[in-house]
Amino acid sequence: MPVVAIVWFGLVFSESSPRQLPVLVADADQSAMSRQLVRLLQASPVAGVVRVSDNFEDIREAVRKREAYAAVFIPAGAERDVARGEQAHIYSYYNTLYYSSANLIQRDLASAVSQLNTNLSAARAGGVTNRAVDGAQAFGAPLSVQVAFLYNAANSYEWALGGSLIPVILLVIMGNALMVSLVGDLGPERRAAWVADAGGSMVFAIVCKVIFYALVFTVIGTLGVLWMRWRGWPVNGSMGVIVAAQMLLFLGNGAVCVLIAGVARKNLLFALSAINFYTGGGISFGDILFPVNTSPWYTRLISEIMPYTTYMQVQTQQMQMGSPPGDSLWFLCKLGLFAMxxxxxxxxxxxVSLAFGDRKRARDDADLPSADNKNNIVRGGFFRGARIVAQAIKAEFSVAVLLFVATVLYTFYYPAAYVEQVSSRLPVAVVDLDNSAQSRKLLRKVMALKAAEVAARPASFEDARRLVERREVDGILLIDENFGRDALSGRTGRLSIYGNNAFIVRCSVLLNALGEAAQDAALDIAEPQLLQAGIGADAAAARMLPARIVPRPLFNTREGYGSFAVPAVAQLVVHQATIFGILMIFGWRRQRSEEAGLRVPAMHWREFFGMFGALFLIALMNAMWVNGHCLWLHDYPRAANVGGMLVYMVAYASAIVAVAFFAGGFVDRTERALQFFTFTSMPIFFALGVSWPPEAMPASVRAVCQLVPAMPGVAAFTKLGQMGATLPEARGEILHLMIIAVVCTALAWMRLGREGSGAKSREG
Incomplete structure (x- = not known):
């Protein structure tokens, strides 16, 4: 399973950075300038113009139908406004429910408009311009801004994001494997022999088991790093430090397993649920996808007590940033201290748990298959199937937790990582080599930003870079010598912005914020000279920026990270919790029969649909909870299409239960559901197309994902529940869910309706 997970993420992020994401253009100007902008946008690395129209409503409707991630509107008279010395507005409508894709397209559009401004200024000056264009973006005279990535210059999501997902998956798989082994050996049947093999010391036996699993998964984790190197992404620092950090990470995870096993008192299902809940939250609370520096205290506390958070500091330093090994020493000590x-x-x-003796879990033996029935086939009624579900929920506490508590708990736990919605107060180091009135004016603009916070003012760029390597700041603003004099004398004042692109999301936010501050400072610096020349403020802005982007975020208008991530993950929580719960019910049903010494009974069709109906109602109730209460409680974007959402939830719940029934025919024990299927949650989420565009995935990955109800389910929810689409506009996804439901129900009946259901029979 670990190897499969590593290969899967390698396939999902195989393109490293998305290419040719669909963008629509409404060109109402139909001028040489507008056609030039379209060509520049088409030549950009990410955005791909798939259609140019003169009808604005047509392209905006296409974005709502999910035919494109963004639409660019060039109003009539844009070129005429530039010729008059006025500023032309270019409107960008982008779907921020697809956060990563929308931001990448916005970056390409900003670069295209920046190049357009440079060309327009050069043409206005007769082919001569004093505006230097360095790097990705220029904001016009009197400033020249160079934007650069300190690390991950290729802007690779595979290197930055894929490398952070592999340790989480390994933690989940190790937690399940170690917990099954540990709780099994602590049972009364095996404990004595296990302790005897360890020389009579239980402490020694437990420590050896933890070390063994930590070593095994350290080897697998090292292979994951080597896989990244084979994919072309180097380890810029010390490989030995990364391996040591992985060993301490997995030792800490093993220690958590021991603690949970003690608290659970050998209840394997509860222990598996707890370790999956703990390890699965790493990617959300690990300060990787979204910064937790301004989050509430409880979010920061959860982040701190996860060894994954500390480990990722080491991996980022040594893999992407090439920091000296000494910079990671404190993090290694934290990992070791946590484990001990x-x-x-x-x-x-x-x-303490063993002092209370071996606790026997009572099982409800009512309704066991009768040994007098020679065929061992129970001819039950519809309500018998519902009664079996109720008995399983009563007998297995973990089943009740998955089917009734998991989605409610999710409503409060997972959104805690994204309370702030947008990144803010990201630490930046300012190196002011000029120390003039103009540089101080720029510094005041930076200090007024919500997204950035001046955390240090080192004397040199090298000192600032060391702060980045130690993870004390996320970016650097470098103001060159003679910045103020050049800006006031008609030459171009130079400044540089550097971002730590090992953390792609926060780097993008920080660079955009610092760029806006530089643009505002440029206007302030140029304003006195332009006023002396009789040029007003508006004309001055148009002189430096002939064309300006007017952003119009759609559906997720606050551009909140939680608003795009949490609702989509909520659909996956319903999907996974329901499937796991149903698989555990089928495992419990088989165990009951085997404990009675009977063949696993085949299902009568009334019993089959009785169970199906009861579990469908539970799944539907959970879907209504997350799509109603969760969205309302956290004020996430939601549309008013109640009828469409009801149709979606019925189709989604049916498909989920059908898939679970089919898979349940292959489950022999209750713990198998959590042991073998839990690690699938994260790979499924990143293949859904919400955080990573499906256009960047291989066709084979997209084809496999079509078999999972969450794939069309999340797409249908996004359209109907957040974008306000009509039911006919989501008919493809609804039909997809119905096909999955019908096919899997038929396959499940073929599997479960036969005598023995493929399980081993036992002698009575």
């Missing part, structure tokens, strides 16, 4: 403290607490908890 939690392991001691876990050993104490186990000692």
């Amino acid at each position: 403290i939690v392991l001691l607490a876990g050993l104490l908890a186990l000692r």
